[in-house]
Amino acid sequence: MLPSKAQIIELGPRDGLQNEKQTVPTEIKVDLIHRLVDAGVTKLETTSFVSPKWVPQMGDNTEVMNAIQRKPGVVYSVLVPNMKGYEAAVLTKPDEVTVFGAASEAFSQKNINCSIAESIERFAPVVEAALAAGMKVRAAMSCTVGCPYEGEIAPERVDYLAGLLKNIGVQQVAVADTIGVGTPLKVQRAIEATLKHFSVDQISGHFHDTYGQALANTLAAVQMGVWQHETSVAGLGGCPYAKGATGNVATEDVVYMLHGMGIDTGIDLDKLIDAGQMISDFLNRPSGSRVARALLTKRASAACA
Numbered sequence: 001m002l003p004s005k006a007q008i009i010e011l012g013p014r015d016g017l018q019n020e021k022q023t024v025p026t027e028i029k030v031d032l033i034h035r036l037v038d039a040g041v042t043k044l045e046t047t048s049f050v051s052p053k054w055v056p057q058m059g060d061n062t063e064v065m066n067a068i069q070r071k072p073g074v075v076y077s078v079l080v081p082n083m084k085g086y087e088a089a090v091l092t093k094p095d096e097v098t099v100f101g102a103a104s105e106a107f108s109q110k111n112i113n114c115s116i117a118e119s120i121e122r123f124a125p126v127v128e129a130a131l132a133a134g135m136k137v138r139a140a141m142s143c144t145v146g147c148p149y150e151g152e153i154a155p156e157r158v159d160y161l162a163g164l165l166k167n168i169g170v171q172q173v174a175v176a177d178t179i180g181v182g183t184p185l186k187v188q189r190a191i192e193a194t195l196k197h198f199s200v201d202q203i204s205g206h207f208h209d210t211y212g213q214a215l216a217n218t219l220a221a222v223q224m225g226v227w228q229h230e231t232s233v234a235g236l237g238g239c240p241y242a243k244g245a246t247g248n249v250a251t252e253d254v255v256y257m258l259h260g261m262g263i264d265t266g267i268d269l270d271k272l273i274d275a276g277q278m279i280s281d282f283l284n285r286p287s288g289s290r291v292a293r294a295l296l297t298k299r300a301s302a303a304c305a
C-alpha cells in the first residue's frame, strides 16, 4: 500500500554543496537553508563536521550552524564521522546527528579512512552521546547497491551493516545508492535487507541520479511504504569519494511526483523552485531538476504572454 504521507529530508546544503570546487560563501549556504525552510522543508542536513582537509567546502560548519535563524519544528541535522566531529557539532546544537558508514569495505576506507568494523567503533560513542543529549540519530549507509571500487554490492552486506548500526542504537537509516547505479528491483532488495533490522518508518531512501534512475528508485521505495526521501534541491551534489557520481534526485522532481500521486509533502513547489534557482544562479549552471526547468520555462512564457 502506498504511504499517505511523505517527508523530504533536504540534503542540498550538505551533500549538494560538499563537492563544489568553487567556494560557496557561508551567507549563500545560510540563505539557501532559509529559503528551503520557507518553502516548507521540515528536515534538512545543513553541514558536516568532517576534516576540512578532506572536504574543504564544509569547513565553515560552525559558522553555518550559528548563522541559521531556526524555525521551531524543523530538524536541523549534521553529518558526523567520529567523536571529534561530534564534539564540535554539539556546540552548535543540532537536532540530529547522522553518522555515515558503507556496505562496501573499499568505500569505507576511501571515504572515512577506516574499515566498516572500525567505523562502528567510532560511531558507537557518537550515538551514545547524542542520544544522551536528547538528539535524534540517523545513519547513512553508502553503496547499498554498487560501489565505485568494488562493483555490485549484495543485499547481505546491507543486512550486515544495518544490523551493526541497529546494535549501537541508531534510530533511522538511509539506504543510499551513492553512485546512482541502482535500478528499482536492486534498490528494493537493499531496502528489504534493511527491513530485517529497521521498520519502514525508520528508513529513508537516498538515490543519486548518475544513470537517470533516481526517480524510478524513489518510486520503488514509495511502493514499499518508504515515506522519507533524501533529496537535493536542483539535483545538486555528489560525494568527493565517488568520482563521476552526480547529485541526488532533485527535490523538485520528487515533490512534483509525490504531489501528483496525491501524497502531500507540505512543500510549496514554487518557493522550492525559487530556492533551487538561487543556488543554480550562484553556481552559474542550469538546475538539475527537470521539473524546475519545465516550470521556469512555463513561468517565462506566461510572463511574455
Ligand SMILES: CC(C)(COP(=O)([O-])OP(=O)([O-])OC[C@H]1O[C@@H](n2cnc3c(N)ncnc32)[C@H](O)[C@@H]1OP(=O)([O-])[O-])[C@@H](O)C(=O)NCCC(=O)NCCSC(=O)C[C@@](C)(O)CC(=O)[O-]
Pocket: 015, 018, 048, 049, 050, 051, 052, 054, 055, 081, 082, 084, 085, 086, 100, 111, 112, 113, 114, 140, 141, 142, 143, 176, 177, 178, 179, 206, 238, 239, 240, 241
Ligand atoms: C572521517 C575522517 C575525519 C577521518 O580522517 P582520519 O585522517 O582517519 O582521522 P584521524 O583521526 O587520523 O585524524 C587526522 C586529522 O584529522 C582531524 N580530524 C579527525 N576527525 C575530524 C573531524 N571530525 N573534524 C575535523 N577534523 C578531524 C584530526 O584532528 C587530525 O588533524 P591533524 O592532527 O592532522 O591536524 C576523514 O576521513 C574525513 O573527514 N572524511 C571525509 C568524509 C566525508 O565527508 N565524505 C563525504 C560525506 S559522505 C557522503 O556524501 C555519502 C552520503 C552520506 O551522502 C550517502 C551516500 O550517498 O552514500
